[in-house]
Amino acid sequence: MPQHTLLPTSLLRKAEGRFTVLRMRLRGILMRAKRSLVILSHTLALLALLAWQYGLARNDLVEGLRAEATLIGHHLAPLLSQGDTEAAQDMMRQFDHLPTILAAAAYSADGKLLAYYRRASDEVPQLLPNGQALGYDFDRVTLQLPLTAGNGWLLVKASLRPVHDRVVWFALAASLIMATSFALAWMLSAGRRRRLFRVEQGLRHLANYDALTGLPNRVLFRRHLKRALASAASAGGAVTVMFVDLDNFKIINEALGHEIGDRLLREVGRRLARLAGHEARLGRLGGDEFGIVLANTDRDAAARFAERTLQVLSRPLELLDQPVYIGASIGIALSPNDGADASTLLKRADAAMYQAKDNGKNSYQFFSADLHLKALQHFTFEMSLRRALERGELALYYQPQVEVETRQIVGVEALLRWKSAEFGTFASGDFIAIAEQSGLINQLGAWAIETACRQARAWADAGLDGLTVSVNLSVRQLHTCDIVRLVRDTLDKTGLAPNLLELEITETVLMKHNAEVMDKLKALTELGVRLAIDDFGTGYSSLAYLRRLPVHRLKIDKSFVRDSHFTPDDAAIAAAIISMARKLGIEVTAEGVENEEQLNLLKQAGCHLVQGYYFGSPLPADELETLIRRLRATPASGQRSA
Numbered sequence: 287m288p289q290h291t292l293l294p295t296s297l298l299r300k301a302e303g304r305f306t307v308l309r310m311r312l313r314g315i316l317m318r319a320k321r322s323l324v325i326l327s328h329t330l331a332l333l334a335l336l337a338w339q340y341g342l343a344r345n346d347l348v349e350g351l352r353a354e355a356t357l358i359g360h361h362l363a364p365l366l367s368q369g370d371t372e373a374a375q376d377m378m379r380q381f382d383h384l385p386t387i388l389a390a391a392a393y394s395a396d397g398k399l400l401a402y403y404r405r406a407s408d409e410v411p412q413l414l415p416n417g418q419a420l421g422y423d424f425d426r427v428t429l430q431l432p433l434t435a436g437n438g439w440l441l442v443k444a445s446l447r448p449v450h451d452r453v454v455w456f457a458l459a460a461s462l463i464m465a466t467s468f469a470l471a472w473m474l475s476a477g478r479r480r481r482l483f484r485v486e487q488g489l490r491h492l493a494n495y496d497a498l499t500g501l502p503n504r505v506l507f508r509r510h511l512k513r514a515l516a517s518a519a520s521a522g523g524a525v526t527v528m529f530v531d532l533d534n535f536k537i538i539n540e541a542l543g544h545e546i547g548d549r550l551l552r553e554v555g556r557r558l559a560r561l562a563g564h565e566a567r568l569g570r571l572g573g574d575e576f577g578i579v580l581a582n583t584d585r586d587a588a589a590r591f592a593e594r595t596l597q598v599l600s601r602p603l604e605l606l607d608q609p610v611y612i613g614a615s616i617g618i619a620l621s622p623n624d625g626a627d628a629s630t631l632l633k634r635a636d637a638a639m640y641q642a643k644d645n646g647k648n649s650y651q652f653f654s655a656d657l658h659l660k661a662l663q664h665f666t667f668e669m670s671l672r673r674a675l676e677r678g679e680l681a682l683y684y685q686p687q688v689e690v691e692t693r694q695i696v697g698v699e700a701l702l703r704w705k706s707a708e709f710g711t712f713a714s715g716d717f718i719a720i721a722e723q724s725g726l727i728n729q730l731g732a733w734a735i736e737t738a739c740r741q742a743r744a745w746a747d748a749g750l751d752g753l754t755v756s757v758n759l760s761v762r763q764l765h766t767c768d769i770v771r772l773v774r775d776t777l778d779k780t781g782l783a784p785n786l787l788e789l790e791i792t793e794t795v796l797m798k799h800n801a802e803v804m805d806k807l808k809a810l811t812e813l814g815v816r817l818a819i820d821d822f823g824t825g826y827s828s829l830a831y832l833r834r835l836p837v838h839r840l841k842i843d844k845s846f847v848r849d850s851h852f853t854p855d856d857a858a859i860a861a862a863i864i865s866m867a868r869k870l871g872i873e874v875t876a877e878g879v880e881n882e883e884q885l886n887l888l889k890q891a892g893c894h895l896v897q898g899y900y901f902g903s904p905l906p907a908d909e910l911e912t913l914i915r916r917l918r919a920t921p922a923s924g925q926r927s928a
Contacts, residue, residue: 339456343449351429353629355442363434366400378403386444394438411441496570499555507569507577511628514581526588528578529617529635533647535574546605557598592616592650613648615639624653670708679705682737683904687897690889695914697754700738701904727760728767739780741907756788770809784814792820811836840867844878861891
């Protein structure tokens with residue numbers, strides 16, 4: 287019996303051992319399967335998030351592309367209707383300012399290519415089959431829009447690379463977060479579900495919230511706006527969109543540093559969040575720009591909310607143990623009058639915000655049809671100005687500068703004129719501001735300096751010796767271009783003697799001076815060029831710099847000359863400027879002389895040169911040359927010119 291019972295026990299033990307090994311193997315397989323299932327489920331979740339992010343990014347790109355193409359197509363259609371293909375081709379070049387655009391083309395209704403634009407070696411887009419509105423490749427999207435009046439199609443081909451980059455960065459960030467989560471879950475099994483939940487929350491937060499302020503980002507803000515518009519449309523209500531831009535933030539950021547700038551933005555975000563409460567939706571749209579959505583509000587309620595916003599932001603912020611004051615400019619657009627979709631409302635609120643800044647900042651402005659018309663007019667005007675040099679529409683007129691004692695013309699001031707085929711003739715004051723805003727001022731200024739120098743050299747070669755020419759410099763030219771090299775190269779190219787060129791700067795240059803600008807002005811005088819301060823007397827801080835700069839001439843502003851013959855105060859100011867300048871060894875020119883009484887007062891005060899309509903209006907070069915020759919042939923006591 288004992289021997290009989292040992293075999294079953296041994297077999298049972300072996301079987302039990304094998305079962306234990308099998309059970310452990312099964313447990314290991316189940317654990318690996320469970321881990322694989324968890325990894326698979328999270329990978330699928332990541333892929334779903336990536337797909338959602340890709341679709342969202344692509345839709346945002348297409349939506350912005352559609353808005354830009356619609357705006358350009360609006361201006362393009364009438365040009366094509368008129369058969370002006372050259373102007374249409376110029377209009378297509380506006381796509382050059384949109385880096386994602388690869389190519390564009392305008393087709394007639396019968397499929398004929400009318401105008402196109404393309405970058406580098408990109409092909410002109412072809413009409414999409416079956417009247418499709420969108421066509422996708424892996425890395426490109428083609429949008430086809432009908433032109434107004436049914437006279438053709440506008441196709442725009444854009445790169446999807448920004449979408450891919452955005453998804454890649456999103457994937458990298460999400461993968462890093464998930465990898466960290468799995469590593470921690472592997473080491474510490476407890477709390478795994480909680481950590482995975484935090485990862486998912488982090489991914490959602492990264493996709494929808496601003497990292498600096500914690501406010502909804504542009505993507506989530508647009509989603510809130512779209513939901514508010516959908517609710518308002520079904521209920522028959524209105525939605526208000528406010529575009530808030532901080533005033534002078536750039537100055538504070540540069541003066542105190544980006545860390546202080548970030549603290550300021552966080553504090554502004556907290557103040558706006560407290561103000562908005564449950565009444566409004568808030569978001570940071572980028573930089574120092576914030577957006578606010580108010581549902582079911584009218585114009586009066588929007589105005590009251592904007593006023594409260596300005597009051598909240600006008601209170602000082604304590605930064606670096608000192609109060610810092612910052613205001614804001616607010617643009618307001620209301621649906622459905624100002625637009626029924628999110629993109630339109632945001633653009634129009636943005637346009638109204640810029641109008642608030644133009645009105646003096648720290649204020650709010652409602653969008654109006656006038657603003658829209660003004661923006662279109664500004665755009666059209668700027669486009670025409672950009673083509674003015676190519677078309678030869680710009681010219682210089684010259685106003686005489688007369689020596690008081692001899693009444694002879696010894697110099698001229700070059701004044702820019704634009705003879706536009708579309709808008710008529712403009713003096714420089716009517717378009718210089720647009721040239722500065724658009725960045726054209728450097729190109730126009732360089733042309734004016736070279737043209738004036740060539741003309742002055744031509745006069746000198748023709749026997750009109752000693753005739754100086756004055757050219758105005760803008761503040762932007764001094765700050766954004768190498769003006770010293772430009773003047774030096776121009777003098778070398780034209781062969782004009784440097785002492786016959788006078789550059790006029792305004793007191794604004796001295797009021798907003800910096801070391802770089804001062805060095806440029808000194809370098810110009812070292813070339814032999816003369817410097818004049820234009821409109822002298824209208825600023826507040828120039829006197830302190832007259833001794834530091836090699837200024838050769840002061841030009842008394844015409845506001846002090848206009849009423850000097852019957853307003854003692856103006857006459858006294860003009861006389862004081864002349865006396866001060868003479869003691870400093872600086873010549874003086876009085877502007878705006880229009881009658882003999884003004885001339886006599888300036889002569890008694892010791893003024894050297896005058897200019898104004900009393901001696902002649904600005905003239906083309908050939909007419910001015912005729913006038914100078916006639917006056918030089920007249921005795922010194924001769925009469926003034928007509």
